[in-house]
Amino acid sequence: QVQLVQSGAEVKKPGASMKVSCKASGYTFTTSGISWVRQAPGQGLEWMGWISTYTGNTNYAQKFQGRVTLTTDTSTTTAYMELNTLRPDDTAVYFCSRGELPDPFDFWGQGTMVTVSS
Amino acid sequence: SYVLTQPPSVPVAPGKTATITCGGDNIGGKGVHWYQQKPGQAPVLVISHDSDRPSGIPERFSGSNSGNTATLTISTVEAGDEADYYCQVWNSGTDHYVFGPGTKVTVL
Numbered sequence: 001q002v003q004l005v006q007s008g009a010e011v012k013k014p015g016a017s018m019k020v021s022c023k024a025s026g027y028t029f030t031t032s033g034i035s036w037v038r039q040a041p042g043q044g045l046e047w048m049g050w051i052s053t054y055t056g057n058t059n060y061a062q063k064f065q066g067r068v069t070l071t072t073d074t075s076t077t078t079a080y081m082e083l084n085t086l087r088p089d090d091t092a093v094y095f096c097s098r099g100e101l102p103d104p105f106d107f108w109g110q111g112t113m114v115t116v117s118s
Numbered sequence: 119s120y121v122l123t124q125p126p127s128v129p130v131a132p133g134k135t136a137t138i139t140c141g142g143d144n145i146g147g148k149g150v151h152w153y154q155q156k157p158g159q160a161p162v163l164v165i166s167h168d169s170d171r172p173s174g175i176p177e178r179f180s181g182s183n184s185g186n187t188a189t190l191t192i193s194t195v196e197a198g199d200e201a202d203y204y205c206q207v208w209n210s211g212t213d214h215y216v217f218g219p220g221t222k223v224t225v226l
Binding site: 035037044045046047050059062095097101102103104105106108109110111 | 172212219
């Protein structure tokens, strides 16, 4: 069965960087891209960007351009999301999800809570 | 940028029908997807491409899309349907995904 398993919760200081992993299993990794979505406490879903697991091409939401980097490691079927220069309002649950552009996201990771606080 | 609108909340009695709308400029020309999210859980895709139901989603969930409004309909609502529901589109103008603000369905 398709599974996306994310790394554990993190606490970061303002100005630091974070890197969340998303380990995929149960399907051929390179047949479907990975999107990252975040959700601040009590707020809605916000799409951050997408990466092709086949070519490595990326598509970033304008809001995160220059601050987010999406990568994949096909040898370990793992996708990564790195966000730099963290601010308190980056405190959120970060989800990875599976889907090719422009299709919907059919499977999601369990989410990773990241808290940014001094 | 493309903006989607949803009512903040929709109350519904058990056994009745819940109707959740998603508004956007000519949204009928786009494919709309709907997600259900229960507290503390990841979202689950319940309707794709306006009206397709993924495997495992009950027939009680249906969708439509025309003009400036897409609609998710939940028939014969059950207590377990209480959740937040989000619509999503692909905005070809910016090549970005857009989510609606979400609607909380409360089963009375």
